[in-house]
Amino acid sequence: MDIQSHAFYHYTYNDYASNRFNIRKAKEFFLDLGIETTGFVAPYGKWNEQLAEALEDEGYRYSSEFSYDYMGFPSYPVVKGKVSKVLEIPVFPVAPELFVNEDMTCNPEKILEFYKTAIDELIDHGIPVIVYAHTHPLMSMIPSLLENIMDYAINEKGLKPVNMTRIH
Ligand SMILES: [Zn+2]
Structure with a gap:
């Protein structure tokens, strides 16, 4: 069993500041429970560069969004010409x-x-x-x-x- 973050509000924003706020609010929620989160799955599996930057700046080590990739191997996305430190882990995209x-x-x-x-x-x-x-x-x-x-x-x-x- 591994408890990780799925954001505080069930929404993935298109801008950096809103994504960062949402990611941090969930991180603090879990920290109050004594749980340190290092992994993330975006609401609706929606990935964008602003999300990726916010995850990296909040110290997340891996994330999984099937709008980034599915049925493939884990990889580090290139965001604005730089290799992200957040590993993307694809999942089978059917629930x-x-x-x-x-x-x-x-x-x-x-x-x-x-x-x-x-x-x-x-x-x-x-x-x-x-x-x-x-x-x-x-x-x-x-x-x-x-x-x-x-x-x-x-x-x-x-x-x-x-x-x-x-x-x-
Ligand atoms: Zn969800």
């Missing part, structure tokens, strides 16, 4: 919630099959398997779905679980 119907029903077996195929493809291409999901009070099936996806990746495909801090 299980996307398969849940408006009436909160879904077909867990079908969702699991989708992820099994995706995991097989990622392994075939030597790409790290990183799946993301959101919690939602009306989607009680998400935790068990994630458990089944992890069970397949770890126990059937032999992948080793690590958190993003250890990737960095």
Whole structure:
């Protein structure tokens, strides 16, 4: 388990000052709880250069936004001609919630099959398997779905679980 920042306000701004304020406010929130954050995931996976600069200036070491990259290897973005110190870690860009119907029903077996195929493809291409999901009070099936996806990746495909801090 690795607790990291997802910003204070669930929004990624287009300007540096607002992003920095939002990132710092979340960082201080966690520090008040005794948790030092070094990783970040931007709301809606939205990345821009102003976000990247704010993350670097707040001392973050890695971040993950699928608008920067997905289904690829971790890399350091070039921001305004300079290599950023914040490692970008791509994730598989599909969350299980996307398969849940408006009436909160879904077909867990079908969702699991989708992820099994995706995991097989990622392994075939030597790409790290990183799946993301959101919690939602009306989607009680998400935790068990994630458990089944992890069970397949770890126990059937032999992948080793690590958190993003250890990737960095
Ligand atoms: Zn979010």
